[in-house]
Amino acid sequence: MTYEVVRHNLPLFDEEGRSAATDDDAGRDRHYLPDLPEEDPYAAGHRTCAGCGPAIQYRWVLKAAGEDSVLAGPTGCMYVANSTYLCTPYTVPWAHTPIASGGSFTSGMAAGYEAMIRKGRYPGPYPNIIVMAGDGSASDIGLGPMSGALYRNHDALFICYDNECYANTGIQTSPTTPYAGMTTFTPFGKAIPEGKKLPPKNLAKMMAEGHPHCYVATTTVGYPVDLMNKTRKGLNHVGAAFLHCYTPCQKGWVYQTSMTVEIGRRVVEAGLFPVWEYDPENREYRYFHPPVQRPVTDYLAMQGRFGHMLPEHIAHLQRGANQNWQDIGMDVPAHLRAGEDPAHHKRLAEETYSMPLNRGVGA
Numbered sequence: 001m002t003y004e005v006v007r008h009n010l011p012l013f014d015e016e017g018r019s020a021a022t023d024d025d026a027g028r029d030r031h032y033l034p035d036l037p038e039e040d041p042y043a044a045g046h047r048t049c050a051g052c053g054p055a056i057q058y059r060w061v062l063k064a065a066g067e068d069s070v071l072a073g074p075t076g077c078m079y080v081a082n083s084t085y086l087c088t089p090y091t092v093p094w095a096h097t098p099i100a101s102g103g104s105f106t107s108g109m110a111a112g113y114e115a116m117i118r119k120g121r122y123p124g125p126y127p128n129i130i131v132m133a134g135d136g137s138a139s140d141i142g143l144g145p146m147s148g149a150l151y152r153n154h155d156a157l158f159i160c161y162d163n164e165c166y167a168n169t170g171i172q173t174s175p176t177t178p179y180a181g182m183t184t185f186t187p188f189g190k191a192i193p194e195g196k197k198l199p200p201k202n203l204a205k206m207m208a209e210g211h212p213h214c215y216v217a218t219t220t221v222g223y224p225v226d227l228m229n230k231t232r233k234g235l236n237h238v239g240a241a242f243l244h245c246y247t248p249c250q251k252g253w254v255y256q257t258s259m260t261v262e263i264g265r266r267v268v269e270a271g272l273f274p275v276w277e278y279d280p281e282n283r284e285y286r287y288f289h290p291p292v293q294r295p296v297t298d299y300l301a302m303q304g305r306f307g308h309m310l311p312e313h314i315a316h317l318q319r320g321a322n323q324n325w326q327d328i329g330m331d332v333p334a335h336l337r338a339g340e341d342p343a344h345h346k347r348l349a350e351e352t353y354s355m356p357l358n359r360g361v362g363a
């Protein structure tokens with residue numbers, strides 16, 4: 001006898017109602033101030049750094065997913081820092097996987113639950129199956145298995161928490177480390193004054209273009225309701241879904257601890273991390289148009305990892321940001337266009353910017 005596989009359908013949070021309730025003339029609260037669910041499957045008492053972006057992401061994702069969730073965590077900060085001395089903050093089943101195997105392990109969980117329910121060996125409903133892999137895992141060491149899982153369309157949510165470095169082993173560069181981002185493997189010096197020379201890998205677009213049957217989206221910890229809604233949409237999608245979430249790393253990026261969420265918005269407002277969602281049914285992208293457009297210096301100056309940047313490096317990043325604005329269908333204001341010229345800039349450490357009290361050390 002074959003049993004039916006019954007799936008959850010999680011309701012979305014109401015963004016519009018909340019934005020109307022907040023009186024922010026710049027509209028920056030559009031995705032902010034959510035009424036969070038009471039349940040907390042990522043409980044207090046974890047051991048990540050204060051202000052850790054990935055920990056904030058874990059908490060909101062699990063609040064959105066709820067208690068009927070099973071998780072996998074490939075090696076990285078969110079495994080090592082969270083599961084020392086046989087203690088974890090997870091109140092739901094959670095398993096560590098080798099760094100390369102997040103995709104294959106999660107495929108196995110999804111196939112296993114589906115088979116057990118069909119055979120009547122597990123009562124169901126089908127749980128929310130989630131893997132949260134770091135950028136080193138999802139975009140580099142474990143990219144193949146992750147892509148394989150999406151290609152085979154296993155019914156699970158595959159998340160990359162992107163702190164733009166191999167954080168747990170001492171802040172080494174990863175494929176998503178941005179141009180000029182200093183890491184222990186991309187120090188700046190006389191030969192390479194910008195630190196990192198390569199642009200970041202566009203992981204989310206790779207996943208969407210390469211697996212057009214999957215739900216794919218980008219988001220940041222700057223937009224909690226957006227993050228939680230995309231978590232729920234990814235879980236509601238029957239088949240594989242991929243979420244790329246930008247998550248600042250306080251230790252590796254050297255910024256003031258309380259600024260994690262602010263940086264998560266500024267990266268979008270500076271045009272450096274477009275927020276979008278890919279709809280597999282109509283094969284189209286929907287881009288979020290932020291109500292504020294900032295010069296890249298408003299973002300860079302908050303972080304010590306960019307403190308060495310020279311005028312030509314800032315101009316180079318502004319050119320990339322302006323290209324992003326155009327790609328998502330927004331105009332480039334004149335002052336941002338002017339920022340493409342190195343003569344418009346000073347060294348980053350000497351540039352004025354909009355939040356001087358929260359300057360990153362050395363920036």
Ligand SMILES: Cc1ncc(C[n+]2csc(CCOP(=O)(O)OP(=O)(O)O)c2C)c(N)n1
Nearest residue numbers: 075076077099134135136137165166167168
């Ligand atoms: C095959 C393999 N290579 C290297 C390592 C060492 N290692 C452990 S954690 C880690 C960093 C992972 O980076 P990321 O996936 O971005 O997660 P983060 O630490 O940033 O949270 C590395 C390289 C490993 N565990 N396995």
Ligand code: SF4
Nearest residue numbers: 048049052077249250
């Ligand atoms: S090093 Fe970065 S990612 Fe790791 S726990 Fe600290 S803040 Fe979080």
Ligand SMILES: [Mg+2]
Nearest residue numbers: 134135165167
């Ligand atoms: Mg990382």
